[in-house]
Amino acid sequence: MxxxxxxxxxxxxxxxxxxxxxxxxxxxxxxxxxxxxxxxxxxxxxxxxxxxxxxxxxxxxxxxxxxxxxxxxxxxxxxxxxxxxxxxxxxxxxxxxxxxxxxxxxxxxxxxxxxxxxxxxxxxxxxxxxxxxxxxxxxxxxxxxxxxxxxxxxxxxxxxxxxxxxxxxxxxxxxxxxxxxxxxxxTPDTSIPRTAGPWPLRYALPDDAGTPGGRPGVIVNHAGIFCADRLDIGTRFFLKNLPARHDAERVVDLGCGNGVIGTAVALANPRAEVTFVDESFSAVASAEATYRENVDSDAPAAFLIADGVSGIADGSVDLVLNNPPFHSHRATTDTTARRMFEGARRVLRPGGELWVVGNRHLGYHVRLRRLFGNCEVMASDPKFVVLRAVRS
The missing domain is CATH 3.40.50.150 (Vaccinia Virus protein VP39)
Structure with missing residues (x-):
């Protein structure tokens, strides 16, 4: 302080x-x-x-x-x-x-x-x-x-x-x-017409993004959401390498942004109950809009504006999916990612999994191995890596 x-x-x-x-x-x-x-x-x-x-x-x-x-x-x-x-x-x-x-x-x-x-x-x-x-x-x-x-x-x-x-x-x-x-x-000029802004934006997800069973059709973005008018390459890579699950389970899309990851999971596994979490009010609004555009309204889902997983009970989650930010305004820092990983471990049940996508150079595997005692590379390309850590 x-x-x-x-x-x-x-x-x-x-x-x-x-x-x-x-x-x-x-x-x-x-x-x-x-x-x-x-x-x-x-x-x-x-x-x-x-x-x-x-x-x-x-x-x-x-x-x-x-x-x-x-x-x-x-x-x-x-x-x-x-x-x-x-x-x-x-x-x-x-x-x-x-x-x-x-x-x-x-x-x-x-x-x-x-x-x-x-x-x-x-x-x-x-x-x-x-x-x-x-x-x-x-x-x-x-x-x-x-x-x-x-x-x-x-x-x-x-x-x-x-x-x-x-x-x-x-x-x-x-x-x-x-x-x-x-x-x-x-200096205000009151003669300027007061028109509504262009947000939120909607765009169709490319046909080659995600698996056929888990590909949302329309993405909704309120202003301020990362890559608001297109699918960013990190998320695209994550969508192609999400875990294939079919059991009833509780899934958290942590740092959900526009909700495309959690929505893809809900479409691929209708038995999953997905919780979308972000600290951005506009992100959670975007995630809920994306979900409602693509998923049956009766499907169970929750939308939380929170400090990470602070509103989720310990040991209550089967799967956490995370694309953590590595900036805090202008500063480059791993503080947010570290806190997300720590929170994910707390809410996961024994045997529960954290899947993370990130730039290769960020070295998330080191922190995950230290925190969980294990870390496995599930997919990689020259720029990104998808990692899995299991709570023992």
Missing amino acids: NRLSTAWGDVALARYPEDPRETLRAWDAADEYLLRRLAEDDMRASLPSPPAAPTGSLVVLGDRWGALTVSLAAYGPVQITDSFLGQSATRAALARNGVEETAVRMLSARDTPPARIDVLLVRVPKSLALLEDQLHRLAPAVHADTVIIGTGMVTEIHTSTLKLFERIIGPTRTSLAVRKARLIFC
Whole structure:
């Protein structure tokens, strides 16, 4: 845990879940730059008077670990995020800093946004599609006097980012870079038509993807989901090498994304009960939509927005399927994969199996062998490997 110094006092922050081995901070130079700008006299005047409860007039979009929301808690902000872990980090930070959770209103990226926004702060996400979707959703609440400031590292703010702000909200400019971070200033143009965004997208799965009995026909993707308009090559490889199972069993699609893997399992084995789990609200919404498009509505399935398998009972699962991410925003890290593997081992029954697909160079076999005591290569090509570990 570290302390972020702001004009409103020091704030104790940590990523979620808090891990003493974690070396990454819960904020970066982009968060600091925005908070410093808000503390300047001309900007302080634009902030709402500290309310007794959130009003919706100050909206923080895409706050990663709660640094912006908690620092500005006195102004009753509404936090909008697609991340369950981001929400959880914010709740933990509020408690850690002695702030009542009711001081902040938390919404997911799928929730209805506030009807009026006077100040909009945007932490630019990695996904341009997610930014597009959220700007479309928030634009009707913006008025001519709304103050809009975005922030991000210079590697995150591109010409396409600025064009999105300009096309959906209004004229946009950027600040000078400070410590490799920039601010975005956008002036609302209420003459721009407020149209709905293009999301979710639907596309047909290629004929050569997956086995005939387990090939979903249509994939549904809300904004922000990895490879939203096509099947990524890692998932394609996994689909071709999924275990052939026919017994009644409980299967978890861990880090489900758009749900194509779990849906393929449900189609290939109608006796399976599949649970789709992801920390992204949009991912779980995509997975449920994909499942409903392809599987009989009476087939048993569950959809969980959670920190890994935290909502699943120990020793209750027969099979876990996992394509773990190896990035946390801009940072490359195996922390998420490690926690997914540990959680999978906990929920698997004795004899239960974890199947993992990953890039060969990530070396997941070493960690799996250390954790499970075994690891077998089930399939490989020059780029990817499918591994199986069995809980003894």
